[in-house]
Amino acid sequence: MARPGQRGSGRARTSPGTGTQRRPAQRPAEQGIIPVLAEVAREVDRIVQRPPTRPALRTKFQVVALLVREERARVMADGSLTSSKRTEQLKRLDGVATLLAKIAARDTSLLQLLAEDARVSDAARDYKASLMRAGGLEPPEEPEPEPEVQVVPVVTAAPRVVPQSVRARQLANPFLAPDFEAAAERAAAKARRLAGWELLDPLFQSFERAATGQPACMTLPEPRHVPLPLGRELMPHQAQVVTATARGHRTFLLADEPGLGKTAQALLAAQAADAYPLLVVVPNVVKTNWAHEVGMWTPLRRSTVVHGDGAQVDAFADVVIVNYELLDRHVGWLGDLGFRGMVVDEAHFIKNKSSQRSQHVLALSERIRERTARPLMMALTGTPLINDIEDFRAIWQFLGWIDDTKPLGKLVTALEDTGLTPADPGFYAAARTSVIDMGIVRRRKVDVAADIPARRVADLPVELDGAVGRSIRAAEAALAERLVERYRSAVTALGMTPDGIDLDLARRVAAGELKDSSDKAGGENVFTMVRRIGQAKAGLAADYAAQLARNVGKVVFFARHVDVMDQAEQSFADRGIKYASIRGEQTTRTRNKNVAAFVDDPEVQIVVCSLMAAGVGLNLQVASNLVLAELSWTDAEQTQAIDRIHRIGQDQPVTAWRIIAAQTIDAKIAELIDSKSALAARALDGAEVEEGASSTDVQLEALVGLLVDALAAEGVG
Template identity: 85%
Template sequence: MAGPGQRGSGRARSGTNTQRRPAARPAEQGMIPVLADVAREVDRIVQRPPTKPVMRTKFQVVALLVREEKARVMADATLSASRRTEQLKRLDGIATQLARTAARDTSLLALLAEDARVSDAARQFKATLMREGGLEVPDEPEPEPVAAPTPVLTTTTQVVPQSVRARQLANPFLAPDYEAAAERAAARARRLAGWELLEPLFNSFERAATGQPACMDLPEPRSFFAPLGRELMHHQAQVVEAAARGHRTFLLADEPGLGKTAQALLAAQAANAFPLLVVVPNVVKTNWAREVGLWTPLRRATVVHGDGDEVDAFADVVIVNYEILDRHVGWLGNHGFRGMVVDEAHFIKNKTSQRSQHVLRLSDRIRERTARPLMMALTGTPLINDIDDFRAIWEFLGWIDDTKPVGKLMTALEDTGLTPADPGFYSAARSAVIDMGIVRRRKIDVVADIPARRVADLPVELDGAVGRSIRAAEAALAARLVRRYRAALEARGDTSTGGAIDLELARRVAAGELKDSSDKAGGENVFTMVRRIGQAKAGLAADYTAQLVRNVGKVVFFARHVDVMDQAEQNFADRGLKYVSIRGDQTTRTRNKSIDAFTNDPDVSIAVCSLMAAGVGINLQVASNLVLAELSWTDAEQTQAIDRIHRIGQDEPVTAWRIIAAQTIDSKIAELIDSKSALAARALDGAGDEEGASSVDVQLEALVGLLTDALAAEGVG
């Protein structure tokens, strides 16, 4: 099969094809001009949406090679200083070009994540580009099955800021405290030795739901720890009181909008857990520094940017974002932190990602050096897809390791006198985990003055040529799935057409289609189709937003793709409506300026927000209505967007208007997203029914639904 570099660009990159581009001039030889050429090509194509999968592959490969080439240039001792500077400058130019391209289509940002999947086609294309650039292509290593990957820290990217060196010289004897290590070593399995315990622990949150939120017993606060001029709510003060009484590990899973940041900072104050390390998404690290000033005004915060040239290593709170941990994990691990907070902790759910490994490495290092450090994982949506999403968070908190419960959790399980074979084990195990520090409160339970929220679906008809084209594309995709299904039946010797639908086979067919989708250079797939639907809905969603503005005042407009945002903004401009834009490519200053304008300027009636960039870390509660122009792939992402306005301080009922394209796959996706919410509801909130509680892969199940509907229409099943 041809790789992505062999079609869609007007020339081939295969070493066997005679239609190669003309040989480069000597000044243009090497890896950098090859990467620059492809980066320009991708940018041209992305300007004419939709972005084809082949271009997404090229974008990802160029980004990967730019990183590797920068590391190679930095390590090349044969280069002169001026030559090295020149090459790094050119590579930075390519990286800037990629950033501009991603700003046009924000869905490309997902390809840059540390845990992003690199397809076989991408690896082939990478090898082709390396050969074109004159580099030797290394052999692919054989994968070795391992229980859990050991974090690999790239030494070439490690930095130690000058301020950190100064602090190390000022504090040369930061000796480890072995009390915590001794405590963990003492808690070994005795009666439960040989039992598999992790899976039963995870399953206990589904099998032993009690009908109540999963929340440890919290003490009544003896006093409120809020600084002068600040007011701490009762549910917040309970967590602070628990920390003051000696509790040191918390999975703070309060619903978004209940003030988790304040609780974490004041808990650190009560536990004297300074210096404190705070790991956060990039978009909220400036806000965290602001919150330190508000809630712990006697403590000094520093924010790590880039290589940390301006970091204050003597500060009480060090705030760093996930994306640059790889550069700083070395010195952070030796800094002598007495506590660590991980914000939006669901970001580490994939243990194989580099950012998860760095977070876990740091937490282990802190426990090695500090007796009973304060460890807090903050997330309003701890379960995204599956109960197993708990794994990395529990490991960060020190409740488990790769294979078993450890420390106090193992002791608690031993003290139950039960094994996983006993009927009462699951209830006891769930309680034991919750007592380790799970704190889950819902707005409806703890903050009576926050009004209810609701999601209202607004079906729209896609008329005209665009609507017909989308329905035709959906029919073509369904037909392809049916052909694959029937081919699979024939391959196993089952040629009957009138029997019941084989759902297991349907799922395998859908999984195959999903896997192929990212590698296809052309043709319709579930991702391109959903994007086309979003583009088709953009004008309708903008129209409805404009109507809301006239009736209710300020409105927040959420979309996933930049072209949908562009189309909506043009619609608002044509109507004379004043708006601000909140996107992923903005600087912190620009973003804050937009938020301030929406909040304080009565003439600014609409905030146009990216689902990916504005779904966390901002407060837009001046509005009580929002429009979801495009559907997310998870209920968690949708919930995060809604909670930008449904939070403490909101004094009106909140309504999220979800625009759904009728008679398309959009409707199926909406149903699946809603079913996702039952998992978290049952596991954490003690609600939800049996059928809705199982986790599903929305993308996969959407294709399964498309296939089974098509088969049913033919009379199968």
């Protein structure tokens, strides 16, 4: 007898004809939903081993995971089951769940489908109902759809704040004149011939059905001269986007691969469009770098970074930089400030429209369009698609190309001008082109290899927040104070009356401190401080490496200290990212096995390397991106690490991302390493160089710089 809610299906089948074998009757343990789920899971497991993963496969994976979760809850709540029967059912469900976990380990993007707020499509609901019926369960009736109500997404999960600087700006400029041109433009374009047609799904499908195999990229103009600060150069592919902006284009999905300078393109596009004040929404790990890049590329524009409750915000700045996590606290005043442009970095963060950060970003973009005609809107991401074509939805809505139900503005006009409908065979190719022309820009390193150097080091400044950051800055201040005391004691002992800072004496004081640091165990010194900075940067460096791995594939991660490597590896494991590890204590066999795993296994995305153990003798050119989580003491050591991927056989430009703790001695060390690099280059070119580039030089000069800065702050010199 079938249990309640099941259809009895235990009859045996016989094969026709004499001598044929009778199939055994289905065992009771094989009845119900669990065997159905196990069969589909095995099918998914077979297919996922032959990438790429298709949307239909993702739907099956998600539905099986949902049903496993629901069936587990039902079994746990079923009082009619005996203890042994319940244990048996749960054990079988665990088997399916284990298989799903192995599948997700092969394709970690599937983990997104297991989130509590993951979107369940109509196709997934239909498939779920079919599996339930196959397992003898009746799917629940779908509730009647509620009348659609237009609601501006506002989330009030956290207390809103209005920084004092913002109040001052509001008092200085209490009236923001209405822009009637903005309202007119929003109402201008409406569907005529295509009225009544469902257009959003065909637009999304056009990127699958009409794909050409080439990167989707709008036609860009020939680059023209872009005014730049002294010493800065813009690569031709970057200048194309700035030129397009100068000619009037105002919406971009800038999907260039990492390392092609999206930040500079966005900032110079804002300058070309005079899109100030400009709002920039970014992940926390890069917000300090954005402020740094504003100073590099548009030095006449002032930037401000929002931290915490915004007590230090400069509301009169030209560029306001805020991370996603703080939007819930600041979305109110940000919406009223009168921005004329908005940039969203790592825009795939907003793909889930039900999340708070997506709702805040969309609400802010809508507010900007209400107030400003043709604002500059830019979404920056190396991976606009994570799971399927639907990931475009939130990004397109941020850019103002669509709303919840239909295409808008110029996109509607472009579709009308095709003269086609979704019933026509040529519609999908024409629709895809129409969307791309709205502003999709995708270039790969290999496409613009002539533009970029074969090897470059890109610095990524990060802020060390919280108690750890305060502790490091306090330790650095204490070290500087100790150096100043030694300097003053030496001046007194020698009976000197120097006019300004005596650099020779400063070097002798720094040398004494360096010798004491090397001779004594324990206590705070330059070596322990640099190690603590490395530990504090570990999580941020790992976060950036994970972003790179998701965007461009394999990444090499270098660190000096074992505990930094440990933190990074734990971070990757928590994200479900497979990694290999190269350390000094490994045997040659283990080391070779781990190198082979990174080079040959497509699932191993990151190799975590010791600067000392893996800086020489390895060939890791399967990657073209490298993260230096900790700084070397010499340029030679840094170069040796980069040369693990920049070597014969490398067919892509190489980028080394150097993570630097802003406002600490880390920045001084990076500057000194670069200066030693220049000295070494001149020496190799035949010039005479008096000073070598040893690690002691960098350590000594770092302490001299700390001492000189502290003396200057006290008015000496």
